[in-house]
Amino acid sequence: MSPLVLGVGACLAGWIALYALLCYTNGSCGYEWNCRLVTLFHGILAICITAYIGYIDGPWPFSYPGTKNTNLQISAMVLSLGYFIFDMGWCVYFQTEGLVMLAHHTMSILGMLLTLWLGESGIEACAVIFGSEITNPLLQTRWFLKHSGRYNSFLGDLVDVLFVLLFVIMRVFVGGAMLYCELISPRPKFFIKCGGVAMYVLSWIFVADIARFAYHKSSVKYQRWKSRRVQADVNGQEIKRD
Secondary structure, three states: OOHHHHHHHHHHHHHHHHHHHHHHHOHHHOHHHHHHHHHHHHHHHHHHHHHHHHHHHOOOOOOOOOOEOOHHHHHHHHHHHHHHHHHHHHHHHHOOOOHHHHHHHHHHHHHHHHHHHHOEOHHHHHHHHHHHHOOHHHHHHHHHHHHOOOOOOHHHHHHHHHHHHHHHHHHHHHHHHHHHHHHHOOOOOHHHHHHHHHHHHHHHHHHHHHHHHHHHHHHHHHHHHHHHHHHHHHHHHHHHHO
16 A cells, blocks of 8 residues: 555544544533644644745745655645545534535645645645645634634634735735746646646635625624714713703
8 A cells, every 4th residue: 555545544543533532531612612623733733834844945836836745745745635534524524614615625635635646746735735724723713712702802803804814815915926836837737737726716715705704794893883882972962961
């Protein structure tokens, strides 16, 4: 059996074991709470590894797309591939995510499988993992705040603002620049370029969803602020009459 298959299987087993351990020791919080703890752990770990690959180990993904995979790049992809297979199975079983998120997981899995099979473009795959996971801690923090009753606070607003800004910067602007470098370079395979285009289109779908969320939240907060102003004016007029 291929060492890559064994590696992915071992990582998948590791993520399942971590989830099972959390459910055993932290069962009162529920299945999704513990799954999101696994997601948070993977996000932080993936960010650290892929940041080291991109900024220190190299090569620079904007300048050298389509290069041969290094051992560290392969390790990062195998680790994340095991996680995405675990999370995909969990989401399908518990039916917690919509079609867009399932499409994101499917494309991520296929992209890493293709990159590992070709033996090249690992640096782009790691850059995509970094760009995708950089907002993950904020997303999970938002969920934990919401389900612990602390979301409607300054901290909740700060997390939302940081998440939206970071998501747009990384997925639209940095991701767009990365896709441009990918498309104009003669090295990456055609299927890799198609995958990059598909992931970028999916990012815009996420951005549209985030824009609707931001508009709705801003409208609700404005209406609350307006109601408080009206109530304050009414109270002030009553005090003057008294």
